Amino acid sequence: QDSPNNLRHEVDARSGNLARSQAPLQLEPLRLAIDQRLLLAQAVARAKWNARAVIEDLPREALVIHAAVEQGAALGLPGDWIDAVFRAQIEASKTVQRELFAQWRAQQVDRFDDAPDLARTVRPELDRLTAQILRSMRDNQTALRDPAGKADVARALGVLEARTLSPAAVEQALAPF
Numbered sequence: 001q002d003s004p005n006n007l008r009h010e011v012d013a014r015s016g017n018l019a020r021s022q023a024p025l026q027l028e029p030l031r032l033a034i035d036q037r038l039l040l041a042q043a044v045a046r047a048k049w050n051a052r053a054v055i056e057d058l059p060r061e062a063l064v065i066h067a068a069v070e071q072g073a074a075l076g077l078p079g080d081w082i083d084a085v086f087r088a089q090i091e092a093s094k095t096v097q098r099e100l101f102a103q104w105r106a107q108q109v110d111r112f113d114d115a116p117d118l119a120r121t122v123r124p125e126l127d128r129l130t131a132q133i134l135r136s137m138r139d140n141q142t143a144l145r146d147p148a149g150k151a152d153v154a155r156a157l158g159v160l161e162a163r164t165l166s167p168a169a170v171e172q173a174l175a176p177f
């Protein structure tokens, strides 16, 4: 109740910084969804490794972006913003996958016993995360698009479990924010 966060907002309110006190950042759902999407790249990579498939699937990428832009429009989100955010998530996912493939090639991994089904299991989960990312973008649209709030947003989103997997991928995923 008296968390540093609440105290900070009280101080802001008393000093007349109402805009800020009325709109505390609620970026935890967005942070989690971005993190989960990146972590899922491990499952994607395993499925592709077992199938001897290539990492990049441009028709699927176009579908992901198209669906996100359409769903985002229904939530009142601008298409160019959605486009940039999802292109970044896709590039980040491919970075994780490429790094894993490089490791597995070096270790001469043959096949995994426990690779998930990409189309039936993993992609539906990615689609669910797309919806979650869009909802939290809608819920925090003002804060996320305010250039003055960049540092706060970066702090709120910055700690991702996926960083242990690939710091480079995390940088890519967070770049549009």
Ligand SMILES: C=C(O[C@@H]1C=C(C(=O)O)C=C[C@H]1O)C(=O)O
Binding pocket: 041, 044, 055, 056, 057, 058, 060, 061, 064, 089, 090, 091, 093, 094, 123, 126
């Ligand atoms: C995650 C995948 O790998 C790549 C990344 C994609 C994504 O992040 O949505 C889509 C297609 C692929 O280029 C996938 O194939 O589903």
